[in-house]
Amino acid sequence: MNQTKAILLATPSLEDAQRNRLIFCLLAAWAMAAALAAQAGATLQDPDSWWQVKVGLDFLANRTFPTVDSYSHTFAGQPWIAKEWLGQIVLALAYQAGGWNGVVTLIIASISLTVFLMGWFLSAWLKPILAITLAFAAMFLINPIFTARPHVLTFPIIVIWTAVLFGAAREERAPPWWSLVLVVLWANLHATFTLSFIIAAFASLDLLARTGLSKPALLAKWIAFGLLCPLVSLMHPYGVKAILATLTVAYGNEAVPLIMEWKPFSQPDSPVQEVAILLALFGLLVSRLRIGWAKALFVVFTLHVYLAHVRFMYLFFLLVPLVIAIEVAQQYPSLSATAWLVEKRDRLETFLARRFYAICGAAAVLTIGGIGLLSSAYQVAPSPKTSASGALAFAEGHHLSGNVLNSYNFGGTLIFHGIKTYIDGRTDQLFLGGFTKTDDETGHSDGKPLLEARLKKYAIGWALLSTGDSRIPFFDQLGWNRAYADDYAVIYLPGA
Template sequence: TLSFVIAAFAGLDLLARTGLSKPSLLAKWIAFGLLCPLVSLIHPYGVQAILATLAVAYGNEAVSLIMEWKPFNPPDSPVQEVAMLLGLFGLLVSRLRIGWAKALFVVFTLHVYLAHVRFMYLFFLLVPLVIAVEVAQQYPSLSATAWLAEKRDGLERFLARRFYAICGTAAVLLIGAVAVLGSAYQVTPSPKTSASGALAFAESHHLSGNVLNSYNFGGTLIFHGFKTYIDGRTDQLFLGGFTKSDNDTGRGDGKPLLEARLKKYAIDWALLSADDSRIPFFDQLGWKRAYSDDYAVIYLPGA
């Protein structure tokens, strides 16, 4: 859905540059814009995909609780803050001028990034592409055309003469390095989200029934064939106050709410991250700690 907005900015830029001097091209852009949402409906979910995007865009109970939907926070992202400040400094000291449509796009991408850090890629990937033409036109020395017109030095001539040999050698070395590293170091999911030890215990002890899990363990439970209590699909499946209530069970006064939810959802066992704030409540409610390691804890109902 966000791509429709990006396409609209591209159409505005065309309108700003050409006006009505090219009506046929403008008509093609209008047709393209009208067809975009229609073509996007050709899948099993139909209009529901767009409606889900709008529901998230206007916020739901889970948005404020999920890290990637939180607003930009400089202490958490110092590198991105430095990059933005350097970009702002460059704009202030340069004479770069861009059209109003592109300026609006830059402001839009910056807004959505500051509002939700998950949209970082829009600002840092698309803004350089959008202003690249103006940079090349207003600073010819930085353009590829100027570089191609320059006389090649000795290193460039050496690399150009042996281009295919160098690329082939680099490809062989890269493939060899990946093969060696792949055999020496096994790639495994992070234990902070995979709970591999805890799930191995659950499978070996044939734990079944309804599980109450920490949010970060939703994916690994699905992968291993367990039905989740909560997972990353909070914007689609866990609505109607469910996510907010689950978050409230971890607060200081959340024990009665947790006890009520254990009964309501007939929880047979619990898989919690080692730092889950509800762990003391399970101890106080008489649940037995059946398994624990540095990353996960499994609780079973007491006798």
């Protein structure tokens, strides 16, 4: 009798288990935030962060949606839309609130929320410690794309969208109509919203694999939901233009092979990710795990997209664990949340459950305090490799005028500082028609004639180049004078 009573006392109530699960996820999110804060400046390495914030700031100032380019001198007046306007406004609001510290805090918050959501959805099926470990592993593997740009703001959305739709398919019920709000939000935050259509299609295939044609009414609801996805995404200032602009990049343009994030997977550049993929493949081959043909297709799709374009690594590492977690739990019961529920609670879990509200309050206080500390004691700034701060100060001090020819990585900072660019990171819509390809060729060994022709064609009055720009010797040979140089940037002026 006493033994039975002891077992009942040691076995947690469902409420205590849920509290423990929530605390584990909260602590994981807080730990991720702390880890990212320790290297906060790393999120400001991307040159596009500059112009993303600037577009948002201009929208807040002008309250108009741009339809033509006003940021470059080479494509001024050409059609261009700020298709990620909401993401850019959110970044701009963060910048207005706290400068670059505010932007970094926003990005850290989005990533930490993603960790929480992954832990929460995974721990519905797997032991919390395993769920948190998988969430941390996924975030570690996609760390290279943690940059201050709108795509990071969509991570929580894509996790919720995937978990909810595949959950509905698993339970053989209609997808929740409220989730269409996520499509609208996603569509206005970032151009990858068309992925929501594809994920919904795979979830419906999973339902079809489970039910066949035995539930036509349910299948009809899923078809209607799938048709509504692209329709609600049109709730966007630019309507169908946003979808068309996204498809243009998806099918490739001349700039895609030249931009690092759009290049295919390269083993020397991503050895850790390669090891993770190979270990996952090895585990699949030696295990008895079976996930069904629909989910297998989804895994293959996410891997294909990642191998085709490295920027999509998050599709594979974030979404695959969410989609197959239930099969892992069912086929390996010792790893399941059910097994964890009947285990004897250790002292730590008992402590966490009994002090749930105190721990949540302490976590909130520490979070607010950490944000305050980050804002006041630790000032972050974009990488000097993209800011060209010394060179721009020289240009302002010496009143340099005329059209500039700039290295690609300085396009963002030029836009931010109100200087019209020669080229910048908006190659999804601009700098096409042979422009980007020819610009790349000016840096080849035989590119001097092309460069000379461009200097004349675009009436270049000065050049702002990164120190590693292969065109620097050509400027010397063409008689241009080096007016400024530091560790990161060089300014050339025409010879007398």
